[in-house]
Structures are given as C-alpha cells and as structure tokens.
Amino acid sequence: MSVATVSRTLAGNYPVSDATRARVTAAVEALHYVVNVHAKALSGRVAGPVALVLQDITGPSLAHVAAGAEQEAAARGRLSLVCATHSDQDREDDLVQLMREQHAAAVVLVGGAVLDDGYQARMAEYARALDAAGSRLVLCGRPPLPGDLPVTVVEYDNRGGAFQAVDHLLGAGHRRVLFLAGEPLNTSAEERRTGYRQALRAHGVDYAGELDIPGPYTRVSGYQRTRAALDEGLDFTAVFAGTDVVAVGALAALREAGLSVPGDVSLVGFDDVPFAADLTPALTTVRVPYEDLGRTAVRLALERENRLAGDDHVVLGTQLVIRQSVRPPK
Amino acid sequence: MSVATVSRTLAGNYPVSDATRARVTAAVEALHYVVNVHAKALSGRVAGPVALVLQDITGPSLAHVAAGAEQEAAARGRLSLVCATHSDQDREDDLVQLMREQHAAAVVLVGGAVLDDGYQARMAEYARALDAAGSRLVLCGRPPLPGDLPVTVVEYDNRGGAFQAVDHLLGAGHRRVLFLAGEPLNTSAEERRTGYRQALRAHGVDYAGELDIPGPYTRVSGYQRTRAALDEGLDFTAVFAGTDVVAVGALAALREAGLSVPGDVSLVGFDDVPFAADLTPALTTVRVPYEDLGRTAVRLALERENRLAGDDHVVLGTQLVIRQSVRPPK
DNA sequence: CTCCGACCAGTAATCGTTTACCGAGCGGCG
DNA sequence: CGCCGCTCGGTAAACGATTACTGGTCGGAG
Structure with missing residues (x-):
C-alpha cells in the first residue's frame, strides 16, 4: 500500500x-x-496558531484576556501560544521573530504599553514584518497606531471608564480626589488620566498636580503612594486608584492610618477583578470586558485571514459598578 | 549561491x-x-513546545502554575501552548492527540482530577501514547499513577497542608470544624479530606459527617454551603474551606448572617491566593508553591529529554500562613 | 466482442530545511 | 614542480505529508 x-x-x-x-x-x-504537523504544514496548509504576548499571566485582568482569546482560538480550531515578556523589550522582539517563524495566524500584544520614543516605530516594524510573513498583528488594550499599517486594534474605553469613576466621586460631593495613576507614558495610564481631568473639568474642579501620583500598577505601589500621601499631610477625601490591585494597596494604607473606607475616605478602582466585590468594603470600580477583549482580538484577526473585509479597530465600552466604597465626604 | x-x-x-x-x-x-519552523523541524530537529493543559486559565492558582511553567519553558528556549479544557474530557482527549501531532516535548496536565472509573486507564493510555510519540506526560498537582508508566508527577502535599490548617484550628480550641470540601472523587479534595480527618484524630475529636460538605471549589458554592449550614442550625465554631475562593464565599455568608470572623467563627483557607492577605480579616491559609510546581514540572520533563536519568516524582511541601482569621472559640 | 467510463491505487513532484559528500581552487612544503 | 591538505561552495538525499497525474481493472453499453 x-x-x-x-x-x-x-x-x-x-x-x-x-x-x-x-x-x-x-x-x-x-x-x-x-500525522506530523510539520510535514503537513509544508505541503497542504495547516492553520497557524495564535500567539498571546503579555507581560505576566498571573495578572487578573490579563489572565481574563488570555482566557477569552484562548477560548475563541480553540473554537476556531487554533492552538494558543502564550508568552510572558515581563516588560522586557528584547524578549518582545524575539517573540515577534519567533512567531514569524512559527507562521502564527495572529500575534496579539496584550495590555498597555509604555509610549516611549521608539514605540511607534517598533510597532510599525512588527506590523510590517508580521504582515509579510502572513501573520496579523493585534494590539489589544492599547491605542491604534498612526498611518496605514496592517494591524488590528481592540481597545476599551480607558478615558471613559476613568471619567465615570471620577464623575461618580465628584457627584457624591468630593473635590479633592487623589489619583493613583499608572506609570508615566503608559498608554492606559495616560488615557485614564485624561478621563480624570475631564471629569474634574466637567465638575468645575481645578486639577491639582500634587494629587496625581504616578507609579506602577501594583499592590505595594498603591500602598506606598497612599502612605506617602498621608504622611505628607496631603488633603484628599477620595482616592481613584488606576487599578483594583492598586486600590487594595491603598485600602491597606488607609486602614493602617486609622481611616475608614468609605467613612473617612472614598475609594474607586478600575478593572473589576473577581475579588473586588469581596473586599471590605466591596469595591466600587470600573468593569472592563476583558474576556470579550481577548475573544474579539482573536476573532477579528482570524476573520481577516479569509476575506479581506472586516473591522480592524474596535473600542469596547466600560461600565461603572457601584458597590460600597464611596460615600459623600463629611 | x-x-x-x-x-x-x-x-x-x-x-x-x-x-x-x-x-x-x-x-x-x-x-x-x-526560516520555516516546519521545514526545519522536518530535517534537523527543532525542540518541541511545552503544552499546558488546565481547566481554566483564570483560576488564581492555576494561573500561577502556568506562569511558572511558561517561565521555565522560556528559559529553556521552548514555546508554551496553553489550552483550557473547562473540565471537558473529550477536549482533553483531543488535546493529547493534538500534542502528539505537534511533537510537544511535554504535556503538563495541571490541577486535580476527578478520579472516576476510567481515569487511571485513560491516563495510562495518555502516558503510553505520548511516550510513543516522544512526548512526556506530566501530572502536575495530582497523585501518581499505579504501575510503571512513562509519566512524571509533580504534586504538593494536600494532605499535610490540610492537616496543618485543621491542626491550627483544633490547637486554638475548636472542636466543631465545618469542612467545605471539594467535589467528590476529586483527587485534591480527597487528600485534603484525609488531612482533615487525621488532624481530627490527632486531637481526639470524632469525625462528624454532617460537617463535611462537598461541593465545587467556587465562591458561590462556598457561600451557598455555608449559608445552608447556618440555616440548618449546624453547630460549628470554625470553617476550613478547601480553597481560598471558597473561603471568600463562606466569609460573605457568615457576615451576612451577622457572624463576625474571627470573633464568632474562625476561618482557614487553602492556596494563599494573592488577595487572601487583603480580605478582612486577612485570611489564614495554606500556601502552596504554585509557581514552583509549574517550573518543576517543566524542568523535570525537559531534563528527561536528554539523559534518561532524573526524578520522575516530586512532592512539594506546603506551609501554613497564619494571619487574622482564627481565634479561640468563645 | 470491444470500447468507454467509473473506481481505485500507485508514482512522483512539491513544500523548505539540513547535512553528508564531493570537488574546485590554492598555498605550502618537500 | 608536484602533491597534499585546507578552505569554501555546490549537489543531492532526506525529513513526512499532500495531490496532480497516470494507469489498471472491471462492469455495462453499443
């Protein structure tokens, strides 16, 4: 035979x-x-895998994006490669090269990025290199690139979410809102800052630079920045944390200082991670449809594969989830 | 040229x-x-990827195992395929087949499994099929298989961890400890139950079946089971939750019933997920070295690849982390 | 009885690399 | 001056599948 x-x-x-x-x-x-996939791929074609590139798999929001993306990929018969960069740019470069070799159908860069000098040129390079290799670059959770590049962007409304959060606080009567921002130049962080400032302006409140404190989106940074603000005697009656994880750190610092939340200080987070509702008090926060984000990213990239049509830019909405960490100031 | x-x-x-x-x-x-990996793989050999098969990427403990495994794989120059089964056995079968085609270096099955009739035969089949294809099956977080199979097992001390937790409760004077177990036949759940019973015996306390309540390792199940126990008027002064997530549900139910933790009821969890320390009260729980588990799984499998030597069974220890959710009964 | 088409199976080219083997050119040494 | 060996580049086989093309067998129709 x-x-x-x-x-x-x-x-x-x-x-x-x-x-x-x-x-x-x-x-x-x-x-x-x-059958041997490699042999099969050489002749009749095999559908390429989807590559998920993120900073850290254990971050609650990133994990949900990954889960959504994996689910969508699996539903379409694709395998998912997941790679952590730990914010190492060289690793990201290597990964893009690797994915070209792997003939990945899509390379999804997940999460905000630091918008430094080389950023846009680097992304443009990625987009072109991947496109030439038959892969699609997807930016998931970061803003679109200027120019006409072969790239798909799936983002969510950071600005609008932040606006809702701060609007809620100001609507309750707060005027001095400490903003525990993200890292400088981080795209998500900047957009959330814009929302913060727009909400301030909408309520006729002047922006106070000393209340806008940048730092990483980590628990300990949230703790330290809140603690420092308290030690400096900064005047504020509410805190808008750039992230639920940051809010948790802030909560710990406030409590340690003998301040009650929301009795003395109100607190709003961002992300609506699963445990946000289980904190004491249950955290009012901005829900981001992270799984949808991942699913949409993969769906758009894979739909592109066949017919040329299809969206290549989607913005998902966010939603304020009101729980128990906000109360009017005393 | x-x-x-x-x-x-x-x-x-x-x-x-x-x-x-x-x-x-x-x-x-x-x-x-x-270069085209497929062509490269066909002639000179290319190192195969590592496959991580887990029920759900978003589970905090599973995510940490995956992160550890990915890190180790990346350090050794391998890509990681991650696949969610959502507890679907057919999907698991398909995945094993797929990984044979992919020539994965290792297929890591992560997390406890339900030990039903076909389980061991199925695993044995997986082990042999993967071995024949040059892949190594790794069981991560579940017990070893009987017989002499080509499989690597990396587990942690579920029994010992549960013993420590319950011993701590009993040492504080509790005698009626509600056990929010896992699902029937789930390997982790059974081992934790063994630890629970051994601790009881060590303190001369009779095992009371009505205090041992099975259910899924989810927040809502923790809430429902605790609520039901309260409604039935069950007599207990402490709760040992099979998982931190279950503990969170229990905490919500207790609080809703006007009971204070640890004032009225003490509570211990299992896993030490990142937010355990941020609950109110900070949760006393059993720390499991999840990242280590993942790293070790990949390391052992990949070390096997070259030289035949190497461990193929490791048990990692757990550690009781004492925080503020336990107090002597009134 | 012959011829044609349907049905089934084999031959060989192809995909993109790697690598064993071969051979050409050339410089140095005897 | 001739031979040897080193340097460097080409030829071709192999990896394992898919598939166009070819060809053989058999049944039915003319």
Missing part, C-alpha cells in the same frame, strides 16, 4: 474501498500513527 | 568567507527572510 492511499484515506475526501479503509485504520491503530 | 550555503551561513557552525556571509545577510534583510 502506498503512502498516497493512506493519506487520501485519512483525509476522507477521495473514493477509497472499504477494504483498504479498514486496512489503513487497522494499521494506524497498531502503529499508533499520528 | 546555493541554499546549502545560506543554510550553513545562518547556522554559523561552518567556515564561510566574509564575502558570502555579507551577501547572505544582505539578502536576508532585503527579502525579510525567516
């Missing part, structure tokens, strides 16, 4: 007699035969 | 004149050339 016969039998789209079909399946059983 | 020259130049392990090297690199630049 020739290899051609076996191949056709397994493919199933060619007339094969029942006798040979039986012989083939029997041999497959006996020899534990499995 | 022949392809052979190009290949050798790029490989770099063959004498090539500077002139040709320059020509090659120039052409690579100009044509945006990248």
Whole structure:
C-alpha cells in the first residue's frame, strides 16, 4: 500500500474501498500513527496558531484576556501560544521573530504599553514584518497606531471608564480626589488620566498636580503612594486608584492610618477583578470586558485571514459598578 | 549561491568567507527572510513546545502554575501552548492527540482530577501514547499513577497542608470544624479530606459527617454551603474551606448572617491566593508553591529529554500562613 | 466482442530545511 | 614542480505529508 492511499484515506475526501479503509485504520491503530504537523504544514496548509504576548499571566485582568482569546482560538480550531515578556523589550522582539517563524495566524500584544520614543516605530516594524510573513498583528488594550499599517486594534474605553469613576466621586460631593495613576507614558495610564481631568473639568474642579501620583500598577505601589500621601499631610477625601490591585494597596494604607473606607475616605478602582466585590468594603470600580477583549482580538484577526473585509479597530465600552466604597465626604 | 550555503551561513557552525556571509545577510534583510519552523523541524530537529493543559486559565492558582511553567519553558528556549479544557474530557482527549501531532516535548496536565472509573486507564493510555510519540506526560498537582508508566508527577502535599490548617484550628480550641470540601472523587479534595480527618484524630475529636460538605471549589458554592449550614442550625465554631475562593464565599455568608470572623467563627483557607492577605480579616491559609510546581514540572520533563536519568516524582511541601482569621472559640 | 467510463491505487513532484559528500581552487612544503 | 591538505561552495538525499497525474481493472453499453 502506498503512502498516497493512506493519506487520501485519512483525509476522507477521495473514493477509497472499504477494504483498504479498514486496512489503513487497522494499521494506524497498531502503529499508533499520528500525522506530523510539520510535514503537513509544508505541503497542504495547516492553520497557524495564535500567539498571546503579555507581560505576566498571573495578572487578573490579563489572565481574563488570555482566557477569552484562548477560548475563541480553540473554537476556531487554533492552538494558543502564550508568552510572558515581563516588560522586557528584547524578549518582545524575539517573540515577534519567533512567531514569524512559527507562521502564527495572529500575534496579539496584550495590555498597555509604555509610549516611549521608539514605540511607534517598533510597532510599525512588527506590523510590517508580521504582515509579510502572513501573520496579523493585534494590539489589544492599547491605542491604534498612526498611518496605514496592517494591524488590528481592540481597545476599551480607558478615558471613559476613568471619567465615570471620577464623575461618580465628584457627584457624591468630593473635590479633592487623589489619583493613583499608572506609570508615566503608559498608554492606559495616560488615557485614564485624561478621563480624570475631564471629569474634574466637567465638575468645575481645578486639577491639582500634587494629587496625581504616578507609579506602577501594583499592590505595594498603591500602598506606598497612599502612605506617602498621608504622611505628607496631603488633603484628599477620595482616592481613584488606576487599578483594583492598586486600590487594595491603598485600602491597606488607609486602614493602617486609622481611616475608614468609605467613612473617612472614598475609594474607586478600575478593572473589576473577581475579588473586588469581596473586599471590605466591596469595591466600587470600573468593569472592563476583558474576556470579550481577548475573544474579539482573536476573532477579528482570524476573520481577516479569509476575506479581506472586516473591522480592524474596535473600542469596547466600560461600565461603572457601584458597590460600597464611596460615600459623600463629611 | 546555493541554499546549502545560506543554510550553513545562518547556522554559523561552518567556515564561510566574509564575502558570502555579507551577501547572505544582505539578502536576508532585503527579502525579510525567516526560516520555516516546519521545514526545519522536518530535517534537523527543532525542540518541541511545552503544552499546558488546565481547566481554566483564570483560576488564581492555576494561573500561577502556568506562569511558572511558561517561565521555565522560556528559559529553556521552548514555546508554551496553553489550552483550557473547562473540565471537558473529550477536549482533553483531543488535546493529547493534538500534542502528539505537534511533537510537544511535554504535556503538563495541571490541577486535580476527578478520579472516576476510567481515569487511571485513560491516563495510562495518555502516558503510553505520548511516550510513543516522544512526548512526556506530566501530572502536575495530582497523585501518581499505579504501575510503571512513562509519566512524571509533580504534586504538593494536600494532605499535610490540610492537616496543618485543621491542626491550627483544633490547637486554638475548636472542636466543631465545618469542612467545605471539594467535589467528590476529586483527587485534591480527597487528600485534603484525609488531612482533615487525621488532624481530627490527632486531637481526639470524632469525625462528624454532617460537617463535611462537598461541593465545587467556587465562591458561590462556598457561600451557598455555608449559608445552608447556618440555616440548618449546624453547630460549628470554625470553617476550613478547601480553597481560598471558597473561603471568600463562606466569609460573605457568615457576615451576612451577622457572624463576625474571627470573633464568632474562625476561618482557614487553602492556596494563599494573592488577595487572601487583603480580605478582612486577612485570611489564614495554606500556601502552596504554585509557581514552583509549574517550573518543576517543566524542568523535570525537559531534563528527561536528554539523559534518561532524573526524578520522575516530586512532592512539594506546603506551609501554613497564619494571619487574622482564627481565634479561640468563645 | 470491444470500447468507454467509473473506481481505485500507485508514482512522483512539491513544500523548505539540513547535512553528508564531493570537488574546485590554492598555498605550502618537500 | 608536484602533491597534499585546507578552505569554501555546490549537489543531492532526506525529513513526512499532500495531490496532480497516470494507469489498471472491471462492469455495462453499443
């Protein structure tokens, strides 16, 4: 029996007699035969995997994006490669190169990025290099790139979310809102800052630079910045944390200082991570549809593969979830 | 210039004149050339990827295992495929088949499993099939298989961890400890139950079946089971939750019933997820080295690849983290 | 009885690399 | 001056599948 016969039998789209079909399946059983993807990919084409590139898998929001993306990829018969960069730019460069070699269908860069000098040129380079290799670059949770690049962008409304959060605080009567921002130049952080300032302006409150404190989106940074603000005697009655994780740190610092939340200080977060509702007090925060974000990113990239049509820019909305960490100032 | 020259130049392990090297690199630049992994894999060998198979990426403990595994894999130059099964056995079967085709170096099954009738036969089948395809099956967070199978097992001390937790409660004077177990036949759950019972015996306390309540490791189940126990008027002064997430649900139910933790009821969890310390009260729980678990799983599997030697069974220890959710009964 | 078409199976080219083997050019040494 | 060996580049086989093309067998129709 020739290899051609076996191949056709397994493919199933060619007339094969029942006798040979039986012989083939029997041999497959006996020899534990499995096709070799590499060989298969070389001739008839195999659908490429989806690559998920993120800073850290354990971050609650990033994990949800990854979960959504994996789910969508699996539903479309793709495997998902997930890679952590730990904010290492060289690693990201390597990964893009690797994914070209792997013939990934899509390379999804997840999460905000620091918008430094080389950023846009680097992304443009990624987009072109991946496009030339037949892969699609997807930016997920970061803003679009200028120019006409082969890239798909799926973002969410950071500015609007922040606006809602701060509007809620100001609507309750607060005027001095400490903003625990993100890192300087971080795209998400900047957009949230814009929302913060717009809400301030909408309520006729002057922006006070000393209340806008940058720092990483981590628990300990939230704790330290809040603690420092308290030690400096900064005047504020509410805190808008750039992230729920930061809010948790802030909560710890406030409590440690003998301040009650929301009795003395109100607190709003961002992300609506699963445990936000389980804090004491339950955290009022901005819900971001993270799983949707991941699903949409993969869906758009994979839809592009076939027909040329299709969106290549989507903005998902956010939603303020009111719980129990906000109260009018005393 | 022949392809052979190009290949050798790029490989770099063959004498090539500077002139040709320059020509090659120039052409690579100009044509945006990248090697094709599939072709490469067909001839000279390419190191296979690591496959991480877990129920759900967003579970805090599973995410940490995945992060550790990905990190170790990346450090060894491997890509990581991550796949969610959502507890679907057929999907798991498909995945094992897929990974054979992919020539994965290791297939890591992460998290406890339900030990039903077919379980061991199925795992044995996986182990043999993967072994025949040159892959290594790794069981991560579940017990070893009987018999002499080509499988690597990396587990942690569920029984010992549960013992420590319950011992701590009993040592504080509690005698009626509600156990919010896992699902019936789930390996982790059964081991934790064993630890619970052993601790009881060690303190001369009789095991009371009505205090041992099975259910899924979810927040809502923790809430519902605690609520039901309260409604039934069950007598208990402490709760040992099979998981921190379950503990969170229990905490909500207790609080809703007007009971203070740890004033009226003490509470211990399991896992030490990141937010455990941020609950009110900070949760006393059992720390499991999840990242280590993932790293070790990948390390052992990959070490096997070369030399035949190496461990194929490791048990990692757990550690009781005492915080503020336990107090002697009134 | 012959011829044609349907049905089935084999031959060989192809995908993109790697690498064993071969051979050409050339410099040094006897 | 001739031979040897080193340097460097080409030829071709192999990896494992898919598939166009070819060809053989058999049944039915003319």
